[in-house]
Amino acid sequence: MASHGIEIRNLYKIFGPNGRDYIDAVKGGISKSELNETHGHVLGLKDINISMPAGGITVVMGLSGSGKSTLIRHINRLIDPTSGEVVYDGVDVCQMSESELREFRRHKTAMVFQKFALLPHRTVLENTVYGLDIQGIPRSKSEEIGRRWIDRVGLTGFEQHYPNQLSGGMQQRVGLARALSNDADILLMDEAYSALDPLIRVDMQTVLLDLQQELKKTVVFITHDLDEALRLGDKIAILRDGEVIQQGSGQDIVLNPADDYISAFVKEVNRGRVIRVDTIMSPMPGATETLLLPKATVLETAARQMTEAGLQSASVVDDAGKPIGRIDLQQIIAAMVTPRSHEDTQIAAE
Numbered sequence: 001m002a003s004h005g006i007e008i009r010n011l012y013k014i015f016g017p018n019g020r021d022y023i024d025a026v027k028g029g030i031s032k033s034e035l036n037e038t039h040g041h042v043l044g045l046k047d048i049n050i051s052m053p054a055g056g057i058t059v060v061m062g063l064s065g066s067g068k069s070t071l072i073r074h075i076n077r078l079i080d081p082t083s084g085e086v087v088y089d090g091v092d093v094c095q096m097s098e099s100e101l102r103e104f105r106r107h108k109t110a111m112v113f114q115k116f117a118l119l120p121h122r123t124v125l126e127n128t129v130y131g132l133d134i135q136g137i138p139r140s141k142s143e144e145i146g147r148r149w150i151d152r153v154g155l156t157g158f159e160q161h162y163p164n165q166l167s168g169g170m171q172q173r174v175g176l177a178r179a180l181s182n183d184a185d186i187l188l189m190d191e192a193y194s195a196l197d198p199l200i201r202v203d204m205q206t207v208l209l210d211l212q213q214e215l216k217k218t219v220v221f222i223t224h225d226l227d228e229a230l231r232l233g234d235k236i237a238i239l240r241d242g243e244v245i246q247q248g249s250g251q252d253i254v255l256n257p258a259d260d261y262i263s264a265f266v267k268e269v270n271r272g273r274v275i276r277v278d279t280i281m282s283p284m285p286g287a288t289e290t291l292l293l294p295k296a297t298v299l300e301t302a303a304r305q306m307t308e309a310g311l312q313s314a315s316v317v318d319d320a321g322k323p324i325g326r327i328d329l330q331q332i333i334a335a336m337v338t339p340r341s342h343e344d345t346q347i348a349a350e
């Protein structure tokens, strides 16, 4: 099944009985607090425009209350917009009839929740095939599908266990197996890993990245954690007070934060795990070095390989293996150090 992207266009959500009446005021720049205090309505989303690539992971990031859940719930229309479009495969989800929407939700989308939402009296296998049961797929067929996904998320041997016999990470694996078993193109993950312990969380990120290599679903992943966003996101959109304040690749965001708010977020990031060698190399056709690094290699990996090989420099090659540039350790170290902020420079000058 070919994946399709999701186009969010001019999406507004104003919570309250007469949301539409305040669209012009919101377009005119009324603040969230003024809309609430003066008119008793809550600005959920303001003019959201995001292209979510087919077969890629789009991460929506922001602090509590920034509008992440409101946004993801528009994609399967658990929330109706005040205005705007959510286009999937040429069709605006917001204009679908009840029956079209039911089909869309059932066959094109799957959700993974933070609290797993597993049924306590059902086994791992029964939970995994729950969606298939609802679709009326015969048990013999659904169990075959369910067992396959249980195996893919690393839970073989636990089919007959109940959720309370499993750790949090294992329960989330069941949540993922259940979501994958209906073969939906769109995977919606709302803070799916936020309740997990840090190491388990990184494990689950790896599970998703490994599966995604092959499945290439259109994934929308909500998080408030920048490290998670950078690890998972082919694209990241950062929300604040219902607005997108920056979107792009993790590297774009780390290298060119749009404002002080995002600068503060990215300050603590390990730049060596985000910045790629082709971003900082000196362009130079023709291999001059013995070590060849693929262009998407991140700086930390490049530095490790160069150090292990006892080399000061390497050639950077494109996807076809053709040399396109050269990089040395000095460049890598310079790029890995966070630039001084305006404040630091001022303190140093005093």
Ligand SMILES: Nc1ncnc2c1ncn2[C@@H]1O[C@H](COP(=O)(O)OP(=O)(O)OP(=O)(O)O)[C@@H](O)[C@H]1O
Pocket (backbone or CB within 6 Å): 015, 016, 042, 043, 044, 062, 063, 064, 065, 066, 067, 068, 069, 070, 071, 224
């Ligand atoms: N049904 C509702 N009625 C009124 N206001 C709402 C409703 N749902 C959400 N909001 C408001 O919309 C804004 C965005 O909320 P949302 O839950 O989408 O944020 P979030 O980024 O997902 O936060 P969190 O990380 O805490 O879940 C908040 O100000 C919230 O209070």
